[in-house]
Amino acid sequence: MSSFTAAVYQNEFLADGSTDVHAIVTVECTGAGQAGQQGTGEAAELIIVDCSGSMGPEGIRAVQAAAAAALDQILDGTWFAVVAGNHQAYVLYPYNPQRLTLARMSPQARQEAQASLAALRPEGGTAMGTWLELAATLVRTAPTVTQRHAILLTDGKNQHETPAELDARVRTAVGTLQVDCRGVGADWEVGELRRIAQALLGTVDLIPRPDQMAEEFASLMRASMARGVAAAELRVWAPQGAQVLFVRQVSPSVEDLSARRSEVNALTGAYPTGSWGDESRDFHVAVRLPASRPLGQEQLAARVQLVVGGEVQSQGLVKAKWSDDDELTARINPEVAHYTGQAELAEAIQEGLAAKASGDDRTATAKLGRAAQLAAETGNEEATAKLRKVVDIEEPATGKVRLKRQVDRLDEMALDTASTKTTRVKR
Incomplete structure (x- = not known):
């Protein structure tokens, strides 16, 4: 059976008159087991692939190989389906003209599903909201399923539905599907897939070349099959009159959970965190107390x-203690400082790339310079390496950089998709 532990890292000492408390809460899960093997519910996996005209014959062949690789990783007994999408969406497997349904994985079902991939053809446009709407409808046909995960792949922009239509269709999948989004090549929009992934508790990443898709799909599916805890939520209680300023996951990636809050009672909010395997995650919790207490x-x-x-x-307690000892109150907890910098780093990269794309070189230089400085300060070597492909870093300590004249679009996208990935604080 799975078990969880929690540890709190903070400086609990506040100066006289201070009311804001920050803490990093590390939650670790062990013994998670396999998807659908614990608890009362079962697991479902959906593979959602782009078969629009832009994929072309080479892209479709890569999609077929990737989907086949993912199917190989799905455990027998798991409910599953393969959805193909262009400007429409349809169930490739299990095909049933009478009604929507999922299939139960078995050696025969795996062989049939892989054979069905031969029917994929590159044609039509792109409407990802339609794909997700169908996927959400599909998993609801299996009421015993409590763990629902999907991989979504695209190579292009969402051109056949408005942003409002996409948002509305994504909302139909909120609470129903957890979706990892992947874009292949250089013609898709990172921000577009990031919005989908964030809404659906998933990840977004770049697959530079079609021949890399199969390995990525297999890896994603193996990771999902190792998540034996179907769903968990972080609950934060704060005292009467206090304000929860924000709740963020800060490792392994930065995800602001604040807008996902649901009320448990007058003093407690719940924040969904999706499914868990054997892993550790860090959360930054900030609370503003109603008033300062006596020293x-x-x-x-x-x-x-x-x-x-x-x-x-598991449970962690965040405390506050007022003191007039400047040496105590001036200390910045290293975990809080580290992850505050990592969150700012993600924001600086995304804002810098957006400014660069709009032609605002001055803002882009300032933001990406700040990102280079933060990456150096927090020891994020991956971010530094990716930044060096977009800017020339002259003085990391001061953030002095110059925009490169020629930058590969894939290098910019790699920096953007990796912006929310964090390095763990060294303890």
């Missing part, structure tokens, strides 16, 4: 719990 007094500022199926699995 020397201590107060519980927040209670942070990891909850599965309504049962508390």
